[in-house]
Amino acid sequence: MNEIKIFSPATVANVSCGFDVLGFCLDTIGDEMIIRKTDKKGIYISKIEGHDLPFEVEKNVAGVSALALYEDAQPNFGFEIEIYKKIKPGSGVGSSSASAAGSVFAINELLGKPYNKTQLTYFAMKGEALASGSEHADNIAPALFGGFTLVKSVTPIEVLQIPTPSNLYVTVIHPQIEIKTSEARAILPKEVELKKAITQWANVGSLVHALHTNDYQLIKRSLEDVIVEPHRSKLIPFFNDVKLAANTYALGTGISGSGPSIFALSEGIENAKKVEQAIRNVYSKTDIAFETYVSKINVQGMKILS
Amino acid sequence: MNEIKIFSPATVANVSCGFDVLGFCLDTIGDEMIIRKTDKKGIYISKIEGHDLPFEVEKNVAGVSALALYEDAQPNFGFEIEIYKKIKPGSGVGSSSASAAGSVFAINELLGKPYNKTQLTYFAMKGEALASGSEHADNIAPALFGGFTLVKSVTPIEVLQIPTPSNLYVTVIHPQIEIKTSEARAILPKEVELKKAITQWANVGSLVHALHTNDYQLIKRSLEDVIVEPHRSKLIPFFNDVKLAANTYALGTGISGSGPSIFALSEGIENAKKVEQAIRNVYSKTDIAFETYVSKINVQGMKILS
Helix, strand or coil: CCEEEEEEEEEEECCCCCCCCEEEEEEEEEEEEEEEEECCCEEEEEEEECCCCCCCHHHCHHHHHHHHHHHHHCCCCEEEEEEECCCCCCCCCCHHHHHHHHHHHHHHHHCCCCCCHHHHHHHHHHHHHHHHCCCCCCCHHHHHHCCEEEEEECCCCEEEEECCCCCEEEEEEEECCCCCHHHHHHCCCCEEEHHHHHHHHHHHHHHHHHHHCCCHHHHHHHCCCCCCHHHHHHHCCCHHHHHHHHCCCCCEEEECCCCCCEEEEEECHHHHHHHHHHHHHHHHCCCCCEEEEEEEECCCCCEECC | CCEEEEEEEEEEECCCCCCCCEEEEEEEEEEEEEEEEECCCEEEEEEEECCCCCCCHHHCHHHHHHHHHHHHHCCCCEEEEEEECCCCCCCCCCHHHHHHHHHHHHHHHHCCCCCCHHHHHHHHHHHHHHHHCCCCCCCHHHHHHCCEEEEEECCCCEEEEECCCCCEEEEEEEECCCCCHHHHHHCCCCEEEHHHHHHHHHHHHHHHHHHHCCCHHHHHHHCCCCCCHHHHHHHCCCHHHHHHHHCCCCCEEEECCCCCCEEEEEECHHHHHHHHHHHHHHHHCCCCCEEEEEEEECCCCCEECC
């Protein structure tokens, strides 16, 4: 195999209660990448479509992660990367992680899979760090492993795959405004009330239990964030209106990653579509441009298209 | 049925990372109670053996919880309670919860089980409040439900039963010193670092996942408490020595409830016994009296003896 075309999925990190550790993978939203072997050694980005991103490998998220893997593997040939960027950078659904994880996944396939998913997470985090300033895996892990993931630790990397109930769908709205990850981080307090932290870890524990037991009503009762959402929701216009409208049909609604996208989880595609309409009704009354998506939870993660 | 004899088990609350929400049930350590119907209405405590506790119903933990149920049920007869107290009050393995939960469990049986376990938890919490000053369910829930429990919320009461791997054993050491629950609470900070809280809820999530997947090594990596143990361990003499010695064989070691008891979880009874010996070696060199126990995790909870 000298060339591979892949789908690198968008992802939702945090999932309300699971700030910095939980995430899940989307099915219908994601980038495409074509990667091919070249006689010339090194990593080259030959094409970027969709969004304006740097071609210099060291300044491109997909390039940096690819380079990290490449320098470890040291093959006697190189790779050329084409990026068809469909996830808008800064949208809050793991745009940089899709780039970072996509290139290492594809190169690993072309090399004959010498690395496992945990090792790929390590390389992808090097690219993610270029975008966010620090090494996080809460978007990379669901992109590479699929379904729901819990990043138990980053040093060393330990990713747990949590079962995904088969009838779980997500609705995402992406308001076309910019929230910098650094700004979303800065708004968070360094310290939190112990009492609230206890509520949060009770919710994390019960959400993991609910995913294991296919208990949609418990998922609903667990999708609560008493730590981060009260601060970050201020950065997202009409967040509370969207949440209120969505929760008529959804199990729960929260901020996707550091925003501005908002996600809502639903039991069944019909509910997810009703949520989409309810959210559209809210945002249509504003002057903010927006896009919405409905997706099944993608338990596969990365997909090989050809 | 006019009389019932029950075994009301000791329990371990918190379980390292799960402060205030997780707990599990012991098998061989617990109180016994005999409860019988009386023609005379009301709740009476006719016998207390083992430890010096008040006979006045309103001042006795088992009496207060029994009274809460009794006033709700309003039967046209009464109950007489005999308490064979084997769990030392203040030992940190749910002594007051065993009393509070035992009386309501037994009375419910004699009434023909009109209440479910969640309702019994509610009544038992009234008794527990007499002992600890606030309504907690992290010892009551495992005593009534058995196995591992997660108290998702107290208002309303929601208890989740987490699966228990079959080869999981616990070793407990009870140093014969007194730590008041109020003192153990006062030593805790009101606020905690967000970074540490994230580590804690990653551990809670991974522990719940590990219990679902019978992953003993993941249990081991999840039994870490970065929030409470650093403070409370100062109240327990030689805690660090015990932990170091126990962890040669144990999956993890932590403070049982608010102490002074220390628990260690092990895979297999042989390891649990080695842990017991290792702990005994540490404490034998001190001048502090102590007792140790080894127990399987009790997935049944309360037991009817006759």
